[in-house]
Amino acid sequence: MTWHNQEWWPNLLRLDILDDNAGDLSPYGEDFDYAEEFQKLDLEAVKADIEDVMTDSQDWWPADYGHYGPLFIRMAWHSAGTYRTLDGRAGAAGGLQRLPPESSWPDNVNLDKARRLLQPVKQKYGRKLSWGDLIILAGNVALESMGFETQGFAGGRVDEYKSNEAIEWGPETDWETTSPERFEDEEVGNLKDPLANTVMGLIYVNPEGPYGEPDVEGSAANIREEFSRMAMDDEETVALIAGGHTFGKVHGASDPEEHVGAEPEAAPIEEQGLGWDNDFGEGKGPDAITSGIEGPWNSSPIQWDMGYIDNLLGHDWTSVKGPGGAWQWEPVGDDIEAAPAPHAPDETEEPMMLTTDVALKHDDDYREVLERFQENPDEFQQAFARAWFKLIHRDMGPRERFLGPEVPDETFIWQDPVPDADYDIVGDDEVAELEEAILDSDLTRTQLVKTAWASASTYRDSDKRGGANGARIRLEPQRSWEANEPEELAAVLDTYEEIQAAFNDRDDDVRVSLADLIVLGGNVAVEQAAADAGYDVDVPFEPGRTDATAEQTDADSFEPLEPKVDAFRNYLGDGDFDDLYDTLEERMVDKADLLDLSVSELTVLVGGMRALGATYEDTDRGVFTDDPGTLTNDFFQTLLDMDYEWEPVDEDEEVFEGYDRDTGEQELEATRFDLIFGSNARLRAYADVYAADDDEEQFVQDFADAWHKVMTLDRFDLE
Known part of the structure; x- marks a missing residue:
């Protein structure tokens, strides 16, 4: 057995998840479109x-x-x-x-x-x-x-x-399996972030019921918890389950534990990537085994109809152990219409239900939706169509990323729409004019940087949500997020709105959005900070962002994007985290991955933000420079300087004080977000490069490049 670093040092910060962001693993090459x-x-x-x-x-x-x-x-x-x-x-x-x-x-x-x-x-x-x-x-x-x-x-x-x-x-x-650690307070109930499935290795919930028991109340609670975490409300949940279970059957001809072999990744090489070899009977067809639950839901398993809902609501159901040894539900009485056997059309099978099906009937809110669908089949059809489309496209981001002749004309609220520009976009001359207006305002360099970062860094490459386009930072809930320092943000936005109004009041048809102004302000600040350090850097600016309205924004769906912490602004949050990440630095890497950053981009952005003094509430934590606002490599040089030793201020070990080794005087303050760049060997290797006297220019250019990347992550129109 070959031992890897993670086995030798299980607490080692995992940075390899960022490596995929540094290059393309596709066999088609980077130019493939x-x-x-x-x-x-x-x-x-x-x-x-x-x-x-x-x-x-x-x-x-x-x-x-x-x-x-x-x-x-x-x-x-x-x-x-x-x-x-x-x-x-x-x-x-x-x-x-x-x-x-x-x-x-x-x-x-x-x-x-x-x-x-x-x-x-x-x-x-x-x-x-x-x-x-x-x-x-x-x-x-x-x-x-x-x-x-x-x-x-x-x-x-x-x-x-x-x-x-x-x-x-x-x-x-x-x-x-389901462990107490999967839930907050180690009790079954709210899942810990970022989980959605309630059982390891299952998509949603256990179809037999919580912990494999036919508990309909507990099953309904788990369904609601899980489906809400995949952005589905009660109507969408019922529509998906009822629509999906209108078709097909489940397979449990016998006990899976006795007859089903290893999964594909554990199967022998001769299986060629197939798994779950089944030695019961023929191992397929009528002898197939999947969940261990057996039977169809209705009498017409390959036809869209109301059979599932009619069966569920029209019959009483009782829990039994099926032939696969799993809990399932059979109808009380013999008046239910039988289904054809799947491999012997002349024979029949009795429909069954899962615990998760019966749970819908026994939950008042879910049942109300079921009854409404039963009375209005067209409404059921439309609800399933919309919920299914949302299910299979929810992770694709905005509509402009959708391809093909079957893309609906409608833009859905869950696609976070932004309006098309009904005006002429600013050109180079207008951009120069706006840059002057920003520099002539009372906005500080730090305010410009923090506002642009707060807006753009909401982006998640996982589902292409967030980002600066739409300027949703001026709308709820983002406007009130603690990490965004709401009072200061409001003042900054007021100034931007004044600049926008003065510019847009001109006679021509050229207009500027707040979304563009916010990004432009950050770019101007970075360029000025680089100039003060002695470097001529141009941060590209591509106008064309527009401003979304509150009506185009599903405020509740943006709550998950709120930063609990932010390493880049040295924001520690309230420290009350009940999720599956153990340390601040793990949360930092997780956010860097969502921003599609490499290890070097993470490193240079943290160091540059500290040099710019762009910290939460303008604290001195991590601002290891006498000249904040100037884009120098002082953060890295000071961090690696052996003139200082560090001690945690309390048992939480989140904030540290730096003491001069000679005088014993406390001179610096830092967080784990700062010190990890000196503690972790791989991060230190990057910090060592950027700390070199002859590599400050590279640091400045790399920061500008990484900054531009974050500012344009959501600009799918530029691809």
Whole structure:
């Protein structure tokens, strides 16, 4: 066995999750433009090929009811359904279901077969069709082939070729377990951030009920907790569950623990990436085993209808152990319409329900939605169409990233829309005029930098949300976030609005948005700070941002973007964290990853922000310079200077005091965000470069480049 650094030193800060941001791992190379390739597809031809596969049952993995539609819906659902709002990670982007750990989750048993069935389609279209898009498109085609009218489909999911190790799935080390550490206060209830699934290795919740028991009240509570963390309200939740369970069946011909083998990542090499070898009977078809629960939900498993809702509400249900040894629910009495057996049409099966299904019926709010859908089938169809479209596209970001002929005309509130400019965008002459107006105002360099950073750094590369475009920093909830120092922010915004009004009151059609002004102000401050240090640096400015309105902003959905801490502004928050990150520096790396930063970009941005004095409430913590506001490498030089020794101010070890070794006088103050760049060997290696006398110019240029990157992360129109 080869031991790695993390095994030798388990508390070592993991920086490798940032390495993927430094380069492209795709075999197609950095010049590959997937959007351009996707647009070459004949989407109707692709869909026809998928439907051919869907209705051509294969002996090696025979289709239930002669139709792979339900299997492909499950594949697409389980790909997209991992998305969570807390950090925007997971979801269908990247085709991560084909990589561990998702490829081997217990909840994804036999989805390896679904992807292999689609291999000929992927092979035919190659680089024009990513696995991420193919998996989702197959789910859409499945719905349409069984009589459902979808909202549409958008391509644009670029495949990953390495597992996203930044995704924190939970504290457990065993599959299908739930530990107290998964929940706040170590009690079942609110999940710790950033989790969404309540069980390790399951997409959502345990279908048998909490801890594998048929507890309908507890199951309803878990459903609401989980679905809310993937941005779904009660109506969307019911629509998704009811719509999805309208199709297909679950498989539990016998006990999985007795008959099902290792998952793909643990299977022997001769299995070639397939897993869950089943030695019960033929191991497939009527003998298939997935969850261990057995049976269909209604009498027409490959047709869109009201069968699921009618069965759930129209019958009483009692919990029993099924043939797979799992808890499921059977109807009371024998008056329910039977379903055809999936591999013997002349035989029948009795419909069943999961604990999670019955939970919807016994929860007052969920039941009200079910009854409304039952009385209004068209409303149910529309609700499922909209919720399904949201589910499979939620992690793709704004509408301009959506590709293909089936993109709906409607822009949805969850896409964080910004208006199109109905005016002429500023050019070079106007930008120069605005720069002068900013410099002539009473705004300080620190205010300019902090405001621009607060606006742009909300961006998350995980789901392409946030960023400076839209200027939502002037709207709730961002305007009142503690990290943004609301009173000072309000004063800065007032000044920007005065500059904007004076400029836009001119006779011509050229206008400037607050979003552009905020970024331009930060750029001006960086250029001035570099000039004061003796370096001529140009920070590129690309105008074109517009200002979103409150009506275009789902305020509640922006709450997860609020920074609990911010290493770049040395903001420590209130210290009351009940999440899965142990230290401040782990939270710093997590944020750097969401900003798509490399290790060097993280390092140079922290050092530059300290040189600029851009700290929360303008504290001196980490501002290791006598000339704050000037872009020098003083932070790194002082940090690595052996003239100082450090001691924590209290047992929390979050704030430290620096003492002169000769005099014993306390001269400096720092946080863990600062000292980690001297403590961690890899971060120190970068700090050592930027501390060198002859590398200050490189530091200044690298900071300007990294700053520009953050300011334009959300400018998808520039790609």
